[in-house]
Amino acid sequence: MVRTLAGAYVEPESYDVTLTVVGKQGRPINPRQSQIYDAKTGAIHQPAFRNGVAKVRLPEGDWNLYTETLEKIDGKWHTTIADPALKVDGGDQQLTVDARQGRAAKITLDDPSAELQRGYSLGLTHGAWNSMWSTNGDVNTGFFVVPSRRPGLTYSLETVWLSKDASPSPYVYQLVNRRTDGLPEDPAYNVRQKDLAKVTATYRASGVAATGTPLAGPRDSDFPGSNLTPLVGDITLPGTLIHYRTPGLTYNSGLEVGSSLMFDGGRLAKRGETSEVWNAAVIGPSFLLPGGSRTGDKLTFSGVGLFSDGGAGRTGSDAAATGVATLAKDGQVLANADLAGCWIYEQEGCELRADLPSGRGSYTLTASMRRQVPHSALSTGVESVWTFPFATTAKEQPLPLTAVRYSPEGLDESNRAKPGSVTRLPIRIERNPGSAPVETESIRLEMSVDDGANWRKVPVARTGSGWSAMVPNPSTAGFVSLRAVVTGTAGTGLTQTIIRAYAIG
CATH class of the missing domain: 2.60.40.10 (Immunoglobulins)
Structure with a gap:
């Protein structure tokens, strides 16, 4: 008797989907990043593009297509993001993402003594899916958003501003353009200082002269962990730094001094003025984290x-x-x-x-x-x-x-x-x-x-x-x-x- 092992796969109801990405100059381009995702489960498909076109076979259902294009035009880099819905139901279909529909995500601030720093961070979350990345590009000349209405999709764009004339800076702005239910129709963000939370942070020394690195970052409940980043480089301890923050968000703060690191569990930023002290005695055991x-x-x-x-x-x-x-x-x-x-x-x-x-x-x-x-x-x-x-x-x-x-x-x-x-x-x-x-x-x-x-x-x-x-x-x-x-x-x-x-x- 000869036995032969055999297996079979019954494909769920599925269809071919053809994706095309068009760049800002009107020609098909391969996106720097592309994901087809299910917001409910977090399942991801990564289409392979060739000459701006990709073909994938997807089970029927509700999907989303996140794309990020990067193009150099007239010597400047342009990044465009898009996240259109993709409903697979009843037959093969085609979907085109056109970067020319992107709108400038420009950030302005009414403090002439502050200067926008190169680099920005983007966070997207949609149900069980999320994407976070940072770049050293210029947000005001090189970042564009293709608007899309999407219930449950949260968009957060963070920029940092420092004083122009003092180094290290005596103050820092952390501005977060946070929108819900899709990629914004108008991604521009015009900020007034009087509408921000102002936190005066004093950083103490521990009995000897030292330098320390203040850390901070917005924490979103959709993103586990904290986004602690250096703000102005090292400062002399003792020292003071004024933080201006977009209110309504929770920010983690911290301080790195030599081989030591301390941080908090987050504080909700509220419009108005508050203060806090870091590296204050007595330094010893704590139970913010499980022991x-x-x-x-x-x-x-x-x-x-x-x-x-x-x-x-x-x-x-x-x-x-x-x-x-x-x-x-x-x-x-x-x-x-x-x-x-x-x-x-x-x-x-x-x-x-x-x-x-x-x-x-x-x-x-x-x-x-x-x-x-x-x-x-x-x-x-x-x-x-x-x-x-x-x-x-x-x-x-x-x-x-x-x-x-x-x-x-x-x-x-x-x-x-x-x-x-x-x-x-x-x-x-x-x-x-x-x-x-x-x-x-x-x-x-x-x-x-x-x-x-x-x-x-x-x-x-x-x-x-x-x-x-x-x-x-x-x-x-x-x-x-x-x-x-x-x-x-x-x-x-x-x-x-x-x-x-x-x-x-």
Whole structure:
């Protein structure tokens, strides 16, 4: 007996579609980029063009054709985008995209002291599909949009403007022309300064002179992650930068100083004036990002958030810091991991992973890191020791971790208090995202003026949702270190130590 394997494919109802792209000079051209996509599923077909023509076979249904052409005309580059609907139903068909129908997406601003920078970014999202790209071209002479009405399609064009005469710029404009339900009939964007959000950002130094790179970018809920980009290059710390932003959008902000990076979870820009402070003491552990979890009998801990500045809703890391994480159960060490090269976007090298015994137990997790860096004299040692009961979980369960966050008042722009002064120290607790609420039963605070060799208690008072302490600063130049012991309900606890929390003198 001879057996032969055979297979068959039953094609769904499909038709041939011929696509033609015509350039701005009236001749067929091959687009630089082209995608046929289904907005509901995100499915993509990439047609192959030859001499401006492509033929594809598509299942019947509702499709869209995104094209992007690039042409050099009279020595200047022209980019044209189009996104017409493509309904495949009842027979073969043809569709032509004509770049000559493109309209100029020119941006104007009523501040004569500001200058449009070369380069712009485009973001498109349509259901399950999206496209994002940037170019160094001139948006005002070389970008065109073929209008199309398309419910659910969002268009965002971002440009940056800087002051003409000062370097680095004392202010920056981030202007976003955001439209919904298709590519705009009139893509021009005329901006008035008085209609924008104005944010005055102060960037502190950490006890020593340094330079830093301010970062910012609009964050759209349709696009996961943040669009943090350098704005004006390096600035001297301490320093100030004024941000003008298109209101109604959420912007992520951040600061890169040497090997450290910190950023926030985003702020909605509103018309009017606000202010914010970056690189403010006390730099230490935070939980804007998840710090670890247990799934079944496997535990993961991430040490990337141990060097965040004192601002609420922020996280931070320093790739130059080194240390170790240790996990113990009922006093027996289960796992160790070296912590080094901790970078927000590359967490693999800054994790502890452990296989746990089944059932319930009392765990102690320690994360300790130190740094000696030219860009900071502060937070040279950061350590958290967490204790918590934990049991086998069927689903992923965040670890019940907390962080003590400080916002000392009255420090100067280098994070220094005056010798002999008293610093009011607001205190708050941050929790690992998603972890079960744990009530804080007590908090004890200690201070040291000799880098942790000796400690003395500082009284703490409850104030609303947090606590406050009055820290007596030494009469000579130096540093204040802080240690907090937090006791929570259900057997949880934290001892957190920050060496050189802020400077004196």
